[in-house]
Amino acid sequence: MKFLLCIATILSTACPVLAETRIYGPLILDFDRAQKMGQSIVVPSKNSQGQPLFIAVLCTERLFNFTSSESKWNDWGEPANIHEARIIADVCNFI
Numbered sequence: 001m002k003f004l005l006c007i008a009t010i011l012s013t014a015c016p017v018l019a020e021t022r023i024y025g026p027l028i029l030d031f032d033r034a035q036k037m038g039q040s041i042v043v044p045s046k047n048s049q050g051q052p053l054f055i056a057v058l059c060t061e062r063l064f065n066f067t068s069s070e071s072k073w074n075d076w077g078e079p080a081n082i083h084e085a086r087i088i089a090d091v092c093n094f095i
Contacts, residue, residue: 022090025083029055031094040065041091059092 020031026048034043040056045066047053056065056073063076064084079085 024087025081027055027083027087029087029091031091034091034094043087043091055087055091057088057091059088062088062092064088 022029022031028046030044034041036042037056039060040058043055043057045053045055051069053069053071054067057063058065058076061076062078064079064087065074065076067073079088
């Protein structure tokens, strides 16, 4: 039994911890790098083409925002689809 416990300990310390990433339709969000900025929470993301962008959630108002391909923020708005609604729910409950 001690041998199995020793093996499990070695493996758990030798294996790198995987980042907390989640997929929402065409977006991949990196929850490990999420940051609270003012009243919003900003999460680094990638779109289906692998291009980086940022997602922002305003939990108090349940609003969603994201950066464009030019790295400029759009206007705050209500979720436009089920993926955005899930992102808001998960971000607000996770952080």
